[in-house]
Amino acid sequence: MTARDLGALRVPALGFGAMVLSGVYGEVDDARAEAALTAALDAGAVHVDTSDAYGADGDNERLVGRLIKGRRDEVVVATKFGLALFEGEAGRSQPVGYAFGELRVNAEPRLVRRYAERSLRNLGVDAIDLYYAHYPDPGVPIEETVGAMAELVKDGLVKHIGLSNVTAAQVRAAHAVHPVAAVQNEWSMWRPIEPELLATTRELGIGVVAWSPLGNGFLTGTVQGLGAGDFRHHAPRFSTENLARNNDRYAPIRALAGELEITPAQLALAWLLHQDEHVVAIPGSRTPAHIRENAAAAGITLDPATLARVDQALAGIEVTGGTLL
Template sequence: MTSTRNLGGLDVPAIGFGAMVLSPGMYGDIDDGRAVAALDAAIGAGGTFIDTSDAYGDDGHNEKVVGRAIRGRRDEVTVATKFGLRVPDGAQPHPLAVGFAFEQLLVNAEPKYIRGYADSSLTNLGIDVIDLYYLHFPDPQVPIEDSVGAMGELVADGKVRYLGVSNVTPDELRRAYAVHPIAAVQTEWSMWRPIDPELLDVARELGVGVVPWSPLGAGFLTGTVEKLDDGDFRNNAPRFDAESLKANNASYAALQALAADLGITRSQLALAWLLHQDPAVVPIPGSRTPAHIVENLAAADITLHPDTLERIDAVLARLMPVGGTLLQDER
């Protein structure tokens, strides 16, 4: 396995770091000191592709924590952030036809607000340019061509280096790319939730990298989630209620035997499997524990034999998760 991969022209580590979990209200309470320590561990272990969003935490909290962690080491990291879900004062919130963990999501990606989103993120992060800037969700009331056109102006002005889109359909990816080159598409993808095969085909055709979010199934694929703390957003997802979690843990226990045979952890198995799906795939697992972060990043060094991949796929073909998925798409 190679230690770096290319996302539409942007070179990044094969495994990045998803910072969403470092804000309160995601996996329960966390203080900023612990969050910065987690980011320090990620950067120190080579997880220098850091993914955040202006919507994670209150008042840009997640971006601010990332900014604190990278202060004085900007040249070591590649920063990706997203916009659209933190609707500014005076803007009309547009309901999405998707729900995350069964909560209604609101977005505004009107072109007139996009420069303001970017400027706020630059301030929160304490940087001069965003390496990879995503539209977090396409706005159902704004043609994606209009949103991406405004994003392209940020590239021309030097505020952004590369553009990405997140949670889009194959058609939306094509339409976005027709306006401006797209480096990466972010989508939910793991052993728990398969990618839309058409989306993967379009990404390959266009040379767009794929960044799976929740590559460990929101922590489930680690095999360590038995009960959730209060304040954990996963409590909103039926897949994580007590009965479903028990059934899913029993079903997915088959993966433990595979991991044990290979001498790796279940997390590493899940991440290495993703990396073997395509050379332009870069998962972004998140964790609050330095040891787990280092463990996750080490999956980039694991090579799975074709016979092993066949065994994994045979096991996955027999599994049927109970309780639905984190992202419910009604489009």
């Protein structure tokens, strides 16, 4: 697979978002999780993204750690901190667009090393390749959090620093303390990135990691309803009424994919990769066939006329149901 630069870190254009292996779209047993991650690695999607907050008590990190054992040298391991709070530690409210309204964040500098050491144990690795603050802490200046992360780099526990779900101003403040390799933000045909944020990453030489590049699966064109236990029940865009409306509005995108003889998911991913040479995507799937399909999107070239048609179609679409941030 073609590679791209996140600051000084080189990764494949398409990685793998491991959150899907922790039951957010329905139950996943160990055999299915192993088959999915193995398919991703075999397809070249060796940039694996997890978090200490995915699953219960670090389960997702431990799962990733077990499954990459024996293949560590070929894998870029990324994880995040700040949402899985230690017992007795208070968190501060971070509003989100899910039905439950908020997350609790604590990114105080005094806790950062403890978070990292826990993730290192969960993953079974000596160093984390890319370590993110999962959300900015409303009660802590981001430069203080990043200062503590920089100490981890100095001590060899972390190789590169990332920020997730941040503003352009926060990126500038953080980058002044220590070089930021990547900013992870929601970005897809379903949710554009803030222009100021993208301009700032370009100016500072920071890569962008697009989370939910398939709109929580919506852009595959296959989501007609949700099963029991699906986390997307919390997302207003996936309510029965909104989902039907949004599917109708994205029909031109699905039709264009058919014209190009690629899948809607491949069109969504290829379009995203054409937006900037330093953007990479981390789609997640539990199905090996879909994982291979996603990985193949990294090799799809869209000519300027096709990109213009996509952009024209997207300009006419208004998504119903708000955003997740």
